[in-house]
Amino acid sequence: MNESCLEISKASACLFKDYKQSEDSYDNLFVLTHLGQLKQMEALISSKNISNNCLVVLYSQKNLTVPKTVHDQYSSAFKKAIFVEIPFGINKLDFPKLKKIEKYYKKIVMLSQPRSLYLNSFEGHYAVLTSIAQSQSVKIILVEEGTATYKFNLKKMTQSSKDSTLSYNFVRKNFMSTVGETQSFKKLVKIYKNNKELYKQSKIFVNQIVKDEKFQKNLIEIIGSQHVKASLVPFKEFDKAYASFPSLIKEGFGVKDVDYFLIHEVINDESEEDAREVIEKYNITENDVLYVSQRYHLDPEQYANTVTAILTRMISGEQTVFIKLHPKENKKIYDSFKYLEFVSNKKFVVIEESQFLIESVIRLSKISQLVGLTSTTLVYGPLVSPTTKSISIAQKLIKMLPPTQTNIKGIETIESHLDIIKIFDNIEFK
CATH class of the missing domain: 3.40.50 (Rossmann fold)
Structure with missing residues (x-):
């Protein structure tokens, strides 16, 4: 990680690589990525009188403006702020990246030892985090972030498993459009190390297969840890939720404990x-x-x-x-x-x-x-x-x-x- 590219000036903030366990403990861990989520969480803290909080800000090197803005604007509602650089493209299934983020999340949970974890998101790498937190008996709390939070209420949200495996046709199609196009393959001639055309097309073929989501899903299912495998399914087992439509959250997630919360009613x-x-x-x-x-x-x-x-x-x-x-x-x-x-x-x-x-x-x-x-x-x-x-x-x-x-x-x-x-x-x- 090249976290040094993000400038940290506040005494209460640090980069992930510098985060060490201190004498202070935090009851609540808030994880977010951008300013809108920060305002949402701060409004919740204010309206519900939530204290002893630690902030975790996820970011990538592709956009340092967003974490810098969060750094400059987060309030005293948080006793500590940890800035964690995550791999770019982590929202897509990628076993190596998820394996790396698993280590980060384990360290954060182990060092901060929170009683509660507050999140706006519940899919992909966030499900890895919730799996780790759940294994440590941390209470996991959902905070509504716009209408996308309610997508489980859609009747169309049925997951089909028929396309979840890597198909023979997909592999054959990619092979024939890459390696199969080389003269060496067509003529079945002897392959020499200096055959750059075959090497190049073989590399493209392997990359296309490895990067395919179905391949990554199969790889995670076979060799992924318990927490990495959690990324394959959206997390729904929240202990509590804060939402502006409690009945819909109960219906979509099955959460029994839901408190009404609407950021726009928190007067600023x-x-x-x-x-x-x-x-x-x-x-x-x-x-x-x-x-x-x-x-x-x-x-x-x-x-x-x-x-x-x-x-x-x-x-x-x-x-x-x-x-x-x-x-x-x-x-x-x-x-x-x-x-x-x-x-x-x-x-x-x-x-x-x-x-x-x-x-x-x-x-x-x-x-x-x-x-x-x-x-x-x-x-x-x-x-x-x-x-x-x-x-x-x-x-x-x-x-x-x-x-x-x-x-x-x-x-x-x-x-x-x-x-x-x-x-x-x-x-x-x-």
Whole structure:
């Protein structure tokens, strides 16, 4: 590991290689990867009065900005912060990488000796961690992170085992497209060490087979340890969970002990002030409509024009539609909505600011309608403002968009995301 590339300046922080057992013990271990999860965990700590906490931040060398941001912003809610460099691509099944991460997780659990482990995730290498923690009688706690946490509630979430083994056809296909293409193989001539073509293609063939997920799965099943094998199945045996939809968590995970928790109900003075500034600047009222845009692989102009057509039919004469664009929105989409703002005499208004919590705006303004495609805001908006009606226009958008090559990929993604938000009964679908 090359952890030295990450600069550590806080006295309470250290790199994994420097982490040693101290006289201090920590009751709770919080494991996360990015700033959003940090804010989620800190809000939970604040609202539930959780004390004596240790933070574990996972990162890779591919992106040092994220752990640096977490380092700079984590609060005194944590007595210690350990920054652990994990192998890049660890989210894919890879026996050597999982074997390495198993050693890291064992050391962390053994040295910190927590009573409870708090996680947002439950698949792959996180299942390795939960297996290790469970073997040490550590209480394992799930903290909801958006709607993806509820994917076990999907009826489509059935795992098929028929494709879990490495097939003969797969091996044969890769062999014939690599080694089989060499003249040496075709002519069955004697192989010499200097036959670079055969060597090169043989190496590609081996790499393709070894990197295949089915091969890795078979390898883990055969020689993996108890903890590494745990990566093959999502972890569901949580002792406790914190979630905004307790009944759905109980149904999806079978967790009996679930506490209600919604980060957007934890009042933050800074986010509230930012929200008030936006509301006052644009004169957003409880009679108005808010459209939450998302980035999808769609033709920008067709997307903007179709959304405009749908929204125009939905609103009454007295309402203003405020458009909250994604921070990294395509400029063509921005330009299209700005043109709409101009020709509509500001019946449609683009909110220019991006650095504010939209849920805080919804809570304070009590806006009449919240409209979007598959945004998680559609799920959480009505929780922070019960009088706000949440509406998804994704199905109507899909019907109206031309099924061009450009749009097909985006439409497929929208449909898969729709499956998740249809779990929640506080959204109306158009």
